[in-house]
Structure formats: structure tokens, C-alpha cells
Amino acid sequence: MNRALLYAVLLLALLVAPWIGYPVFLMKALCFALFASAFNLLIGFTGLLSFGHAMFFGFSAYVAAHAAKVWGLTPELAVVCGTLSATAIGIVTGWLAVRRQGIYFAMVTLALAQMIYFICVQAPFTYAEDGIQGVPRGQLLGLFALANDTVMYYFVLGVFLIGFLLIHRIVHSPFGQVLKSIRENEARALSLGYHVDRYKLMAFVLSATIAGMAGATKALALGLATLTDVSWQMSGEVVLMTLLGGMGTILGPSVGAAIIVTMQNYLADLGSWVTTIMGATFVICVLVFRRGIVGEIAHRFGRH
Amino acid sequence: MTELFGIPVQALLGQLMLGLVNGSFYAILSLGLAVIFGMLNIVNFAHGALYMVGAFFAWMLLNYAGIGYWAALLLAPIGVGLIGVVIEKTMLQWLRQLDHLYGLLLTFGLALILEGVFREFYGSSGLPYDLPDVFRGVFDLGFMMLPKYRVWVIVMSIVLCGATWFMIEKTRLGAYLRAGTENPQLVQAFGVNVPLLITFTYAFGVGLAGLAGVMAAPIYQVSPLMGSNIIIVVFAVVVIGGMGSILGSIVTGLALGLIEGLTKVFFAEASTTVVFVIMAIVLLLRPAGLFGREK
Numbered sequence: 277m278n279r280a281l282l283y284a285v286l287l288l289a290l291l292v293a294p295w296i297g298y299p300v301f302l303m304k305a306l307c308f309a310l311f312a313s314a315f316n317l318l319i320g321f322t323g324l325l326s327f328g329h330a331m332f333f334g335f336s337a338y339v340a341a342h343a344a345k346v347w348g349l350t351p352e353l354a355v356v357c358g359t360l361s362a363t364a365i366g367i368v369t370g371w372l373a374v375r376r377q378g379i380y381f382a383m384v385t386l387a388l389a390q391m392i393y394f395i396c397v398q399a400p401f402t403y404a405e406d407g408i409q410g411v412p413r414g415q416l417l418g419l420f421a422l423a424n425d426t427v428m429y430y431f432v433l434g435v436f437l438i439g440f441l442l443i444h445r446i447v448h449s450p451f452g453q454v455l456k457s458i459r460e461n462e463a464r465a466l467s468l469g470y471h472v473d474r475y476k477l478m479a480f481v482l483s484a485t486i487a488g489m490a491g492a493t494k495a496l497a498l499g500l501a502t503l504t505d506v507s508w509q510m511s512g513e514v515v516l517m518t519l520l521g522g523m524g525t526i527l528g529p530s531v532g533a534a535i536i537v538t539m540q541n542y543l544a545d546l547g548s549w550v551t552t553i554m555g556a557t558f559v560i561c562v563l564v565f566r567r568g569i570v571g572e573i574a575h576r577f578g579r580h
Numbered sequence: 581m582t583e584l585f586g587i588p589v590q591a592l593l594g595q596l597m598l599g600l601v602n603g604s605f606y607a608i609l610s611l612g613l614a615v616i617f618g619m620l621n622i623v624n625f626a627h628g629a630l631y632m633v634g635a636f637f638a639w640m641l642l643n644y645a646g647i648g649y650w651a652a653l654l655l656a657p658i659g660v661g662l663i664g665v666v667i668e669k670t671m672l673q674w675l676r677q678l679d680h681l682y683g684l685l686l687t688f689g690l691a692l693i694l695e696g697v698f699r700e701f702y703g704s705s706g707l708p709y710d711l712p713d714v715f716r717g718v719f720d721l722g723f724m725m726l727p728k729y730r731v732w733v734i735v736m737s738i739v740l741c742g743a744t745w746f747m748i749e750k751t752r753l754g755a756y757l758r759a760g761t762e763n764p765q766l767v768q769a770f771g772v773n774v775p776l777l778i779t780f781t782y783a784f785g786v787g788l789a790g791l792a793g794v795m796a797a798p799i800y801q802v803s804p805l806m807g808s809n810i811i812i813v814v815f816a817v818v819v820i821g822g823m824g825s826i827l828g829s830i831v832t833g834l835a836l837g838l839i840e841g842l843t844k845v846f847f848a849e850a851s852t853t854v855v856f857v858i859m860a861i862v863l864l865l866r867p868a869g870l871f872g873r874e875k
Contacts, residue, residue, distance in 0.1 A: 325681045325684070325685075327684075372860050372863045373863075375863050375867040376819070376863065376867060378681070379623045379681065379684060382681065383815040383816070383818065383819050384819055384859070386812055387813075387815055387816040387855075387859055388856060388859075390816075391860075394853045394856075395853065398852075512688060515688075547699075547700065548700040549700060550696070551692050552693050553696075555689045555693035555694075555695075555696060556689070557689070558686070558692065559689040561685075561689075562675070562689065563671060563674060563675075563686070566678075566682070
């Protein structure tokens with residue numbers, strides 16, 4: 277009951293937000309919230325640490341930007357194109373990565389993501405250092421012009437809600453329960469007869485797909501796709517957002533994303549100190565704050 | 581001019597040489613990672629950053645104190661090792677009971693801190709480190725020119741890796757280390773100071789990275805980004821070789837450097853991705869790595 281009330285209040289807040297806050301900033305925060313939630317599906321609910329999620333986010337952003345700008349597709353189709361490209365990469369990289377466990381899984385995903393990064397550096401359609409700029413937002417379904425920030429915000433919110441509800445559904449499904457059992461005790465899940473690798477791969481592909489959705493939407497909302505989106509720093513950022521907000525909680529990654537995006541916004545003038553501050557946040561979270569913000573709140577109030 | 585597959589032999593050998601130099605650094609860094617992983621069960625993400633710090637220590641010693649290459653070769657690794665002691669004693673120590681992933685996350689944070697601090701003070705563009713006079717010039721072999729410093733780096737790294745292998749496999753200290761890797765409780769019960777051993781291992785591993793940094797300083801520009809650029813390739817090297825064997829790390833590192841050099845000659849576009857492609861192939865054929873004994 278309480279939980280339903282909380283979600284209702286949050287939804288209401290998201291609906292009125294563009295009249296109070298700055299829509300472009302809110303769109304960015306929503307995209308990263310979805311990105312972090314997708315990442316959390318792996319680390320929080322399956323126990324797999326991917327250190328290469330930027331490859332889905334960033335590559336999908338490139339594809340969506342290219343689809344909207346060069347092919348002239350409508351925004352919803354551009355997002356679908358980007359998302360499907362992330363799914364495709366997810367299938368291939370996931371198929372390779374699930375062959376190794378734990379720490380190796382993290383290193384494999386990081387290395388594969390770096391490979392995608394170098395491919396993006398060299399591929400002609402990404403315009404290397406410049407990135408794809410001035411991506412048109414176009415008209416949703418050919419009907420609604422998205423050039424207006426407030427209208428665009430509701431489109432982004434729509435994508436976010438689809439992704440978020442999908443994650444919520446996955447986590448609370450029988451499939452999600454199997455994922456959690458893999459997180460808790462992989463050997464046991466295996467001995468109970470589950471094809472653990474197949475489940476891991478499915479979780480990986482789902483996570484990649486939703487991360488791609490976030491990246492594609494971000495490319496349209498901010499009008500650009502750059503190398504930053506595919507870099508290992510981006511993979512690190514999404515880990516930090518999830519860790520700070522609370523791994524394995526539904527709302528945590530969104531909270532973490534909102535905080536990190538806000539922080540980057542206010543600290544942009546500090547230059548390289550931003551990197552240092554992010555690093556310090558990492559260290560502090562790991563040493564004394566492993567439950568994250570939402571995890572800590574849930575723990576205090578005795579839920580879970 | 582003699583040619584091989586349409587490529588001048590001179591250029592081919594030059595690239596192979598450069599590949600071997602890169603491979604030397606891969607070998608030293610992946611060796612350090614393997615040693616640390618064996619004892620602490622931590623993948624040290626800060627390894628690249630500490631390699632960068634080693635190079636900066638050498639640069640600072642030369643430019644602020646006028647202390648040259650030879651002294652830096654000794655002082656910089658000690659400095660980096662001391663940083664390692666501080667990191668282990670104040671942070672890593674508390675993660676021992678937790679999932680290994682936290683060690684990776686913590687050291688990733690440390691890498692960001694180090695990179696951010698050095699970028700703030702020294703910018704992102706590299707700083708040159710002058711070659712000591714002894715190493716200026718080349719050995720003329722008739723069919724090719726061998727830059728002296730590159731020869732030195734390759735010889736030095738092979739000696740260094742060999743010495744590390746000897747220490748771990750053949751000395752009493754190495755026996756303690758190997759025993760501590762297998763069963764720390766039992767070794768502790770025999771009266772060996774295991775926490776001290778762990779601190780020493782971490783300091784030694786990152787000290788190696790610092791030493792590699794000093795050796796790299798005259799070849800590459802000393803830059804805050806040099807660590808993160810190399811560490812991801814080294815991770816791929818570690819996945820390919822597997823962290824189970826010392827000799828495996830060394831061989832894999834050198835071999836991949838060579839392959840990278842060859843790719844630069846024959847198919848330059850793929851030279852940045854070739855290591856990752858090899859990693860993917862190895863994962864398909866031998867998921868545990870070439871020398872791995874996982875599970």
C-alpha cells in the first residue's frame with residue numbers, strides 16, 4: 277500500500293517536473309536513470325558486474341542519431357533502430373562474456389566495450405572526435421513536433437516509464453526469481469536444473485536492450501551522440517550511479533543517476549576535479565556505504 | 581631494399597621491435613596483476629594509474645630535483661610501492677571478507693582519483709622525458725637499426741619478469757606467498773605473518789607497475805591518460821593468458837605485443853582492436869584462457 281502511494285507521488289512529480297525544473301536537464305537525468313536501472317538488472321538482480329555497458333548506451337545513441345539525421349526516420353523509429361542495435365551487440369558480447377565468471381566477466385565486458393569504442397573511433401558514420409551533432413528530434417509518429425523541450429520531455433518520460441516498468445516486471449516474474457537465485461548461489465541454481473548460462477545471457481541481452489533504449493533517447497533529447505557515450509568512463513559512471521543509489525533496489529539506480537547528473541551539472545566548472553570527486557565517491561561507497569542510499573533507507577525501515 | 585609480402589623488411593622489423601616493447605609493458609603489468617590477484621583476490625584496476633604515477637615520479641625527480649634516470653629506476657618504484665602500502669593498509673584490508681567485485685570497484689575509484697589529480701595539475705597533453713645520454717643512438721646491425729633504449733627496455737623487462745618468476749617459484753619467500761595463496765589460515769597458523777605478506781605482495785605488484793612507468797617515460801609521453809589507455813589492453817591480455825601462471829602472463833604479454841606490431845604493418849586499421857578480437861577467439865575456444873586453471 278505504502279509502495280503504491282510512493283510510486284503515485286513519484287509519477288505525479290515526474291509529470292509536473294518540466295514546469296518547475298529545466299526540461300533538458302530532466303531529460304538527461306531520466307535517460308541516465310533508465311541506463312542505470314538497466315545496468316542494475318545485471319549487477320543487482322543477477323550478480324553480474326558488467327564494466328562495459330557504455331557500448332550499448334553509446335552505440336545505440338550513434339545508430340539512433342544516424343537514423344534520425346541521415347535516414348530521416350521519425351523519432352520513435354530512430355529509438356527502435358538504436359535499441360535493436362544494442363540488442364544485437366548484447367547477444368554477441370553476452371554470448372562471449374557469460375563463458376567467464378565473476379571478476380573475469382567484468383574484464384571481458386570492459387575489453388569488448390573498448391573494442392566497440394575503437395570501432396566507433398574509426399567508423400566513418402560516427403564522425404570520430406566531432407560525434408554526430410545537431411540530431412533533429414523530428415515529429416513523433418509524424419504528428420507531434422518534438423522540437424519543443426516540454427513535449428520532448430514527455431516523450432522521454434514515456435520511454436523511461438516503458439523501460440522502468442519492463443524492468444519491474446522482469447524482476448518480479450518467475451524469470452526474475454531464477455536470476456536472483458543465480459545471484460545468491462549459482463552452483464545451487466545449476467544443480468536445481470536451470471540452464472544458468474542461458475538465463476545469464478537473457479538477462480544480459482535484456483539489460484543491453486534497455487540500456488540501448490536509454491542511449492537512443494538521450495541522442496534525440498540532447499541532439500548529439502559522441503565518443504564520450506561509448507567510453508570506459510561512461511561504463512564507470514553507470515556503475516557509480518547504481519552503487520550510490522543502491523544495487524539490487526528498484527528505485528536506487530534512478531536516485532543515483534539523478535544525484536550524479538546533478539553533481540556533474542554543478543561541478544562542470546571544476547574540470548578534472550569532477551573525475552577525482554567521482555573516484556572519491558566510489559571509494560567512500562565501497563568502504564562504508566555499500567547498500568547505497570535507497571538500500572540504506574529500506575534497511576533502516578526494515579523492508580526486504 | 582629487400583621486401584617481404586610487399587613490405588620493406590626494415591619497416592617490418594621496426595614495427596616488430598616496437599611491438600615487443602609494448603609487449604614488455606603488457607608482460608610486466610599483467611605479471612603484477614597476476615601476483616596481486618593470487619594473494620589478495622583483487623583485480624587491481626588502479627594498476628594502470630600507478631604505472632602512470634611511476635612515470636610521473638620519474639619526470640618529477642628529473643625536473644624538480646635534477647635526479648636522473650638511474651636513480652628514478654630505483655626511487656620511483658619505491659614511491660609507488662609506498663602508495664601501495666597505504667592503499668592496502670587503509671582500504672583494501674577492509675574488503676577481504678567481501679565479494680571480489682568490491683575490490684575492483686574500489687581500485688577503479690582510486691584510478692579515477694589519481695588520474696583526475698594528475699590531469700588537474702599537468703593537463704592531458706603529454707610531457708617529454710629526455711632519454712639518458714647512454715641510450716641515445718642506435719645499434720646498426722646492417723640489415724636494420726636497433727634503437728638502444730628499446731633494446732634496453734626489452735632486455736630489462738625479460739630480466740625483471742625472470743627475477744619475479746624465480747622469486748615466486750624458487751625462494752623461501754615465494755614459497756610462503758604460494759602457500760598463502762592456497763590456504764592463508766593454515767599458513768598463519770604456522771606462524772607466518774600473513775597480513776604483512778599481503779601488504780608486501782600488493783606493494784611489490786604496484787612497485788612493478790611503477791617501474792614499468794619509469795621505463796615507459798622516455799618512449800611515450802608522460803601523460804595522466806597513459807594508465808587508463810594501457811590497463812584495458814592488459815585486462816584483455818590477462819583474460820587471454822589466464823592469471824593462474826606466472827610464465828603464462830609473461831609469454832602472453834610479449835606475444836600480444838608482437839601480434840599488435842604485426843597488425844600495424846599489415847592491417848593498420850585493426851591494430852587497436854586486434855587484442856580484443858584475439859580475446860574473443862580465445863573465449864570461444866578455451867574459455868579458461870590459454871594458461872588458465874579456473875574454477
